[in-house]
Structures are given as structure tokens and as C-alpha cells.
Amino acid sequence: MVPKQHEPANGSARRHGRYAGRLLRAEVEGLDPGAAAVEFAEPGETVTPDEPAARGRELALATPGLRVPVVDGDGQLVGIVALTTDLKGFCGTE
Numbered sequence: 001m002v003p004k005q006h007e008p009a010n011g012s013a014r015r016h017g018r019y020a021g022r023l024l025r026a027e028v029e030g031l032d033p034g035a036a037a038v039e040f041a042e043p044g045e046t047v048t049p050d051e052p053a054a055r056g057r058e059l060a061l062a063t064p065g066l067r068v069p070v071v072d073g074d075g076q077l078v079g080i081v082a083l084t085t086d087l088k089g090f091c092g093t094e
Helices: 053-061
Strands: 011-015 018-023 067-071 077-082
Touching: 018 067, 053 067, 053 077
Parallel strands: none
Antiparallel strands: 011 018, 067 077
């Protein structure tokens, strides 16, 4: 038996190991908690690992969650560009 994976409320959903879309807390609150996250995933902009960080920042600024997924050529989620709430830097950096 494969354990069920739970996706975070502000995160991403995967379909067959590939990035399927984003999830925002406001969009999933009140929905069936037993439903697969991918059923509610919204597609959106992504960046590739070789794109400049400035492009990731630009796209993240255009999203409600201040985040943009980094997806490789095979559709694998390899990271997330996330901005700080003050918009002055990237999360996880000093």
C-alpha cells in the first residue's frame, strides 16, 4: 500500500510525479479534505531552472501567493521561487 500524500494548503499538486498546479489556502478551505489535491490544482506560470532569478521574481509578484514553481523540462517540480512578504527578497535567504 502506498501512503497517501497530503499537499500543503499553500503549495503545489502533482499528477503522476509531474507538476499539476498550485493550491492556495483560500481556494481549498471548505472543500472535501479527503479529495485529491490535484482535483483543485490551478495551472499557472512556471520558470525553468536555467531562467534568471529576476524572471522568477517578476512572475511571483504577479501571483497571490508570491510564489512561482520551478519546473524542469520533464515537468518535475524542482523548487519554488518565494518572495518575502515585504517584497524585498527571496524566502530562505539572508
